[in-house]
Amino acid sequence: MKLGLGRDATLSYRRSMDVPPVLLTEDEIQGRVAELAREIDETYADAGGLVLIGVLKGSFIFLSDLARKLTIPHRIEFIAVSSYGAKESETADPVRLIMDVRHAIDDEHVLLVEDIVDTGHTLAYLKRLFGAHDPASVKTCTLLHKPDRTEQEVDLDFLGFTIPDVWVVGYGLDYAERYRTLPYIGELPPEMR
Ligand code: 5GP
Numbered sequence: 001m002k003l004g005l006g007r008d009a010t011l012s013y014r015r016s017m018d019v020p021p022v023l024l025t026e027d028e029i030q031g032r033v034a035e036l037a038r039e040i041d042e043t044y045a046d047a048g049g050l051v052l053i054g055v056l057k058g059s060f061i062f063l064s065d066l067a068r069k070l071t072i073p074h075r076i077e078f079i080a081v082s083s084y085g086a087k088e089s090e091t092a093d094p095v096r097l098i099m100d101v102r103h104a105i106d107d108e109h110v111l112l113v114e115d116i117v118d119t120g121h122t123l124a125y126l127k128r129l130f131g132a133h134d135p136a137s138v139k140t141c142t143l144l145h146k147p148d149r150t151e152q153e154v155d156l157d158f159l160g161f162t163i164p165d166v167w168v169v170g171y172g173l174d175y176a177e178r179y180r181t182l183p184y185i186g187e188l189p190p191e192m193r
Helices: 007-017 026-043 060-069 121-131
Strands: 022-024 050-056 074-083 095-099 109-117 137-145 158-162 185-187
Touching (some): 026 158, 050 060, 050 121, 060 109, 074 121, 095 121, 109 121
Parallel strands (some): 050 074, 050 109, 109 137, 137 158
Antiparallel strands (some): 022 185
């Protein structure tokens, strides 16, 4: 009988060993998300309602924690975007919408919820796009921001953490669809990519 691990078992063992070093602990994240929810509650206390628009896939865990901590009335929409490659982006907008909101947002207060702002192109594009729908207001909320990577300035109305220029995973963020469900945010070193 052949002993030793089969290919799948080997891969899953290897994966279980791939634990990226911690950049932000679960407690730090949960504490900051609670503070953000309080700031948002205060800002929109008299608004009569808020539409949270989560950008898939990376914001899905952040949005679900944030939304459950809000006390103001709100509804939730999801959108998805994709980025063009560097060559195409020279002529076209580097971002495009591939899934739109289900219900109109005209006259509503809109909060765009992102996992991370890197170059700023995605959030700047989304702010322009949703600003053109005649909402009552459009603000932005991002858990993470890498200021060293900024190519396009965009107002970050609610910001969780400023981080250095490293590739982060966990709490919704992935690398090749892995690590999204880590409870903390880890820094993925180049040798783990
Ligand atoms: P931007 O348009 O600001 O350059 O890019 C924003 C998107 O890039 C994020 O929504 C996310 O999908 C991706 N991104 C940028 N930096 C990171 C990172 O460190 N980790 C992960 N997982 N995604 C990132």
